[in-house]
Amino acid sequence: PHLPTDSRNPPPAITIYQAILRLHQSMSPNAAIVELHDIEGQVTSEPSPLGTEKRPAMVAHLTGRSSGLVGALDLTGSFLPDSGFWHVTGSVERFRFSPTLIRQLPPQIGQYLSQVSGFECLASCHFEVNSSETAAPTFEVKGEISSGRLQDPRLPYPLESVAGSFHCKNTLLQLRSMHASSGGTQVDLHADVHGFSIRSPLVVRARVVDLELDSQLYRSLPPKLQEMWDRLNIGGRVGGDIQLLYDGLHWTPSAVLQCEDVSIQPWLFPYPLTKIHGPLKYQNGTVSSAQMQGQAGGQVILSSFSFTQHEPEWLGRLQVESQGTIAIDEQLLSALTPADKETSAGETFVRSLHPTGAVSLTQVAFERTSVADSTWHRTIDVSVFGMSINYDGFRYPIFDVRGRIFGQDNYWMLDRFEGRNDSGRILCSGNWQTPPDAPTLPFSLNFQAFAVPMVESLKHALPGDAQRVWEEFQPSGSVDTVLVSIDRPPGATEVSTHVTVEEDNTSNSDVGRSLNLLPRTLPYRLSDIECKIEYIADRVIIHKASGYNNASRISLQGECTPQQDGRWKADLDWLPQTRLMVDAQFLKALPRSVRDSLVRLDFSGPVSVFGKSQVIFSDEIDTLPVTVWDCQFDVENGRLADGRGIGNLRGTVWMQGSS
Numbered sequence: 001p002h003l004p005t006d007s008r009n010p011p012p013a014i015t016i017y018q019a020i021l022r023l024h025q026s027m028s029p030n031a032a033i034v035e036l037h038d039i040e041g042q043v044t045s046e047p048s049p050l051g052t053e054k055r056p057a058m059v060a061h062l063t064g065r066s067s068g069l070v071g072a073l074d075l076t077g078s079f080l081p082d083s084g085f086w087h088v089t090g091s092v093e094r095f096r097f098s099p100t101l102i103r104q105l106p107p108q109i110g111q112y113l114s115q116v117s118g119f120e121c122l123a124s125c126h127f128e129v130n131s132s133e134t135a136a137p138t139f140e141v142k143g144e145i146s147s148g149r150l151q152d153p154r155l156p157y158p159l160e161s162v163a164g165s166f167h168c169k170n171t172l173l174q175l176r177s178m179h180a181s182s183g184g185t186q187v188d189l190h191a192d193v194h195g196f197s198i199r200s201p202l203v204v205r206a207r208v209v210d211l212e213l214d215s216q217l218y219r220s221l222p223p224k225l226q227e228m229w230d231r232l233n234i235g236g237r238v239g240g241d242i243q244l245l246y247d248g249l250h251w252t253p254s255a256v257l258q259c260e261d262v263s264i265q266p267w268l269f270p271y272p273l274t275k276i277h278g279p280l281k282y283q284n285g286t287v288s289s290a291q292m293q294g295q296a297g298g299q300v301i302l303s304s305f306s307f308t309q310h311e312p313e314w315l316g317r318l319q320v321e322s323q324g325t326i327a328i329d330e331q332l333l334s335a336l337t338p339a340d341k342e343t344s345a346g347e348t349f350v351r352s353l354h355p356t357g358a359v360s361l362t363q364v365a366f367e368r369t370s371v372a373d374s375t376w377h378r379t380i381d382v383s384v385f386g387m388s389i390n391y392d393g394f395r396y397p398i399f400d401v402r403g404r405i406f407g408q409d410n411y412w413m414l415d416r417f418e419g420r421n422d423s424g425r426i427l428c429s430g431n432w433q434t435p436p437d438a439p440t441l442p443f444s445l446n447f448q449a450f451a452v453p454m455v456e457s458l459k460h461a462l463p464g465d466a467q468r469v470w471e472e473f474q475p476s477g478s479v480d481t482v483l484v485s486i487d488r489p490p491g492a493t494e495v496s497t498h499v500t501v502e503e504d505n506t507s508n509s510d511v512g513r514s515l516n517l518l519p520r521t522l523p524y525r526l527s528d529i530e531c532k533i534e535y536i537a538d539r540v541i542i543h544k545a546s547g548y549n550n551a552s553r554i555s556l557q558g559e560c561t562p563q564q565d566g567r568w569k570a571d572l573d574w575l576p577q578t579r580l581m582v583d584a585q586f587l588k589a590l591p592r593s594v595r596d597s598l599v600r601l602d603f604s605g606p607v608s609v610f611g612k613s614q615v616i617f618s619d620e621i622d623t624l625p626v627t628v629w630d631c632q633f634d635v636e637n638g639r640l641a642d643g644r645g646i647g648n649l650r651g652t653v654w655m656q657g658s659s
Contacts, residue, residue: 084133297326
């Protein structure tokens, strides 16, 4: 019954039994309804103090429940009619919060829950609500959450088994000591949400254990982090502390993580690093690590890096070093070219060496400090152990190579390379450049070989023209020194080769170690060779050459040059030291025209030779060489008819001729 407004007498108490309260989403007949039933309680009034005109305060205590929504509701409230102030306290047990409930609530209420629209849980709480005619309602809720599940497009995975405590007021939602899991990932977090609109700022601090770096996590990241992810090609599992700040417009993530079993393949040096452990930090747009330890090629690898995006460019530094030797394989060679780039000139040149074996990465560093500089500056310092090389430009295999490869930007250097081939000791040094716009790669390589066996593999390593000269002289044994320089200056298209062979006949006294020749044009075996022969610019220059066959000694100098028909011509100067013992072996080696004359004379004995001769070597068509001579022959103690005819011949014979 309606009481008179001036009545100070308390109204009668109202007792409620099995009441139902329905909250319609709207006035539509099809609107969703939230129903609270089994409501029981009592509404009473408190007498006004004597001597006052105030109307009695109304007091209510109610209990109820809602099937599938609230296990138990207990509330106590009071209302002061004169001031319009009302106050409600109470508790809720087993309250099932869900997206379905939010959709069923009137928009005036549901709008405040948009930030948690993907959350469902069981909650028990205590609450307090105050309001008056002149002030908006204020509320405060404190409680516990259990059996929660959060699915939000801003998160990579649904969070399961969410449990913890919460504190909620008009402009603040606080989550404390929250624990959740997602697959094998465990999450502990605290959060502060400053408001209940979609643009309300929030702060989330989480500790993550065993977080998998997979495609789902990738898709949830901001574009900047996705780009860095792509550049590092990262995978594995991490744990650590994550902070998410949202100001209503932008997200600001930061993280300090510990890599547990991570793999990366950074775009600057795309060599796969696995089983990585160490700290990983992301803050203010910079991802960095002071020191990571992983494995590559079965060895321990240390790495550090720091990358920052300056729209749209990335700046920073990457450094890698190995604690042991790693195998030279396809992956390591391919890493000499950054990811998604055309094969670099540096990789092409290293591949031309056909290296095998193992290296130690002393330092691999990439750095870029300015947006104005578009280049990532590169430093690669590699120590080589037990390597083999077989360079395309000089296909002479070198084994058991030790040394250092150093690269700085577009400049590369081979430093103190030393190896072997059979009994030969070989040193190698050189440099090459990889200018980005150059049509050819400038380089210079120098080989120094000592005690080199004259074997087929060395012959086939020489330029084709030098191989033909080799075939004419048919060397065997070993040579003291072979110097090979191969280079292409900047701007040049052709490769030049310079070969120098030096032999000192006093240095190789061991049997089989000295250099021997058996010229095809003059098949007279010469041993104990002493020479200096140089191949340069399609010429073979014989600075000096001497050798012995028993009592005979040949000493000459000259030059060999290619002819237009493809054959080679040798212009030789016979030096005064030449002294030939004319005997059956020597006669057999002479051209037929000369040999027949000496045979008819039955001449023998020592002859000194001084003068010039020319030989055009045979080829596959012309099987006989062409020989021209203009020489002076000094006879000493010569004999005709083995001395039975004329003996003790002395004199000089000058001869010109050809055959």
